[in-house]
């Protein structure tokens with residue numbers, strides 16, 4: 001029987017884009033309302049490449065926390081071809097830095113400064129392994145000969161397997177996984193390797209983006225894949241395997257930049273994030289598995305205590321806002337205007 005209430009330890013978001021200045025007053029409260037901690041992606045313009053820049057960015061985020069919130073942003077540094085083992089040591093010495101984010105150059109939004117030659121960074125990866133600093137990976141190749149739907153699989157074979165062979169102690173998170181290949185890779189890798197899964201990759205496949213018309217608000221990278229890949233993600237997310245945990249990849253873009261001839265990649269899921277995951281776990285008849293996925297496994301992997309506080313969801317229909325007004329204009333959230341079965345219980 002479906003419960004009418006669900007209490008979880010405060011969840012954490014292990015992959016989040018808050019953007020900067022103009023959007024922080026919108027994005028920080030939206031995530032801080034639900035999540036206790038979040039890994040903050042560094043793909044700003046210019047990117048967050050140094051500990052100093054990350055601490056400044058962190059201060060700008062903290063300044064937007066709602067009254068009384070203890071939301072903790074865990075800062076990721078942007079790995080570039082110029083990152084040095086010294087920066088890795090500085091990051092390791094700072095508790096507010098969680099790791100480095102590898103964007104293959106050109107793979108996604110604001111990735112121009114990303115890595116062009118992974119092998120050339122071997123001393124940096126060696127330092128990360130030695131210092132136990134995690135590497136967070138956008139796992140897609142960008143070469144023109146590879147079809148966009150195969151980019152994740154080819155990245156795993158071409159880059160990740162050799163990288164982990166060279167650095168078996170490297171702690172690595174394959175972000176926003178989208179394929180059966182990624183599920184199998186993470187399952188067969190050592191305990192140092194884990195993955196985040198977004199709501200959109202659990203709830204949708206490429207039909208939801210392309211059938212009956214192009215739906216730009218379902219467009220993100222890595223791109224939604226065919227149904228059998230979605231099925232593999234759905235199964236592993238409810239399996240209780242601790243290597244797979246919540247990372248929304250909430251990534252706002254102005255409505256005008258999504259609904260365009262060349263629309264931006266990214267789904268703004270933060271306004272409905274935990275409700276969307278609850279919807280999915282209910283679809284799978286696995287609501288009892290939501291707490292570990294949302295509030296347990298990620299903290300365990302990164303070596304943080306699980307939250308002592310809790311949040312409660314209520315099974316009552318709730319409509320995702322149709323639009324969110326921001327300083328960069330209206331933003332259409334993921335699942336805008338749709339009804340979900342779960343909402344956050346109002347504190348009495």
Ligand SMILES: NC(=O)N[C@@H](CC(=O)O)C(=O)O
Pocket residue numbers: 017043108109110138219220221222249251252265266267
């Ligand atoms: N996921 C996306 O489609 N977009 C993200 C970048 C990313 O996580 O790859 C963004 O910053 O907009």
Ligand SMILES: [Zn+2]
Pocket residue numbers: 108138175176221222
């Ligand atoms: Zn990414």
Ligand SMILES: [Zn+2]
Pocket residue numbers: 015016017041249251
């Ligand atoms: Zn992302």
